Amino acid sequence: KNQVEQSPQSLIILEGKNCTLQCNYTVSPFSNLRWYKQDTGRGPVSLTIMTFSENTKSNGRYTATLDADTKQSSLHITASQLSDSASYICVVNQAGTALIFGKGTTLSVSS
Amino acid sequence: NAGVTQTPKFRVLKTGQSMTLLCAQDMNHEYMYWYRQDPGMGLRLIHYSVGEGTTAKGEVPDGYNVSRLKKQNFLLGLESAAPSQTSVYFCASTRPTSGGYNEQFFGPGTRLTVL
Numbered sequence: 304k305n306q307v308e309q310s311p312q313s314l315i316i317l318e319g320k321n322c323t324l325q326c327n328y329t330v331s332p333f334s335n336l337r338w339y340k341q342d343t344g345r346g347p348v349s350l351t352i353m354t355f356s357e358n359t360k361s362n363g364r365y366t367a368t369l370d371a372d373t374k375q376s377s378l379h380i381t382a383s384q385l386s387d388s389a390s391y392i393c394v395v396n397q398a399g400t401a402l403i404f405g406k407g408t409t410l411s412v413s414s
Numbered sequence: 415n416a417g418v419t420q421t422p423k424f425r426v427l428k429t430g431q432s433m434t435l436l437c438a439q440d441m442n443h444e445y446m447y448w449y450r451q452d453p454g455m456g457l458r459l460i461h462y463s464v465g466e467g468t469t470a471k472g473e474v475p476d477g478y479n480v481s482r483l484k485k486q487n488f489l490l491g492l493e494s495a496a497p498s499q500t501s502v503y504f505c506a507s508t509r510p511t512s513g514g515y516n517e518q519f520f521g522p523g524t525r526l527t528v529l
Contacts, residue, residue, distance in 0.1 A: 307456065337517075346418070346504050346520030347457075392456070401473075402518070404456030 305330040307405035309393050315411045320383055324408045326376040326393030334396040338367050338378050341390045341407070350378070350391075383412045416440050418521035420505050426527045427495045435490040435524050437505030445508045446488040447472075447518065448480060450501040457504065463488055464510070495528045502526070 307328045316322050328336070335354045339347035351360045355371040364381045380387055393405040421436040437446065444465050449457040459472030463482040477499060479491045488507075492499060505521040 344523070346506075346522050348520070349517045352517060401459070402457075404458070406454060406456050 305395075305397060305403050307393055307395050307403050309391075309405040309408050311408060312406070313409040313411070315413060316383055318383060318385055318412050318414050322380050322383060322410065324378045324380075324391050324393075324410070326378070326405060328374050328376070328393070328395045328403070328405075330395040330397050330403050332398045333371065333374075334398055336367075336369055336376050337394040337396065337402075338365070338376075339392040339394060341392060343389070347392055380410075383410075385412050385414060388412045418505055418507055418519050420503075420521040420524050422524060423522070424525045426529065427492075428529050429496060431495050432491070432493050433495065433526075434492075435503055435505075435526075437488045437490070437507075437521055438486055439488075439505075439507040439519070440486065441507060441509075441519065442485070443507035443509045443519075444485075445510060445516075446482065447506040447508075448478070448488065448490045449504045449506065450474065451504060451523075452501050460490065460503075495526075497528045500526060500528045 310325045337352045338350040341347040350365050351367040353360050353369045360367050366379045369376045390407040390409050392407045395403045418439045447462040448460040451457050458474050461480040463469045466485045469480045481489045503524045506518040508516045508518045
């Protein structure tokens, strides 16, 4: 069954600290993997898109990694800010058509 | 550019009522999508369109109909609303690229409650 599993479900960190969110998938055939940020009450916004040949991709303080062999991805957030409080969604594109969405990790950054 | 806009932002319906959600995009995108987002679940695809005049079913199409009469608009209709359709609805659009390496742009969402 095509699935995208994210962990942890929720996370609380202090402002300025780093954190890493995890994504495991069983989607096949694989086309690419995306990370989205969704602020409360807003639509998801794309952070990164990676194909199987890309191991790392950065977008400012966000760095995504992909291990296509183990079917794992991570999103690392450096020097967190209050504005990073949001839900982070891992999405796998199956064969260039369907997007399989994870349930998301809710991140809360406190001062 | 406004990007992807959705109308209305909020709506409360009674069981059995009908309504239409409007999605509009000004990026000249070919592909448009309707998703629903429920607590504790990932976004699920309801219907999608790969061009003006064409629509197709997604993962959870039952109880919904769609139309794409103009390239920039994608309408989602509920003919007889049910409480199970209480959800947040998101529209998205994208242009096709080789290998599916295409970023989807999402609208702000419509929060629908069916009593």
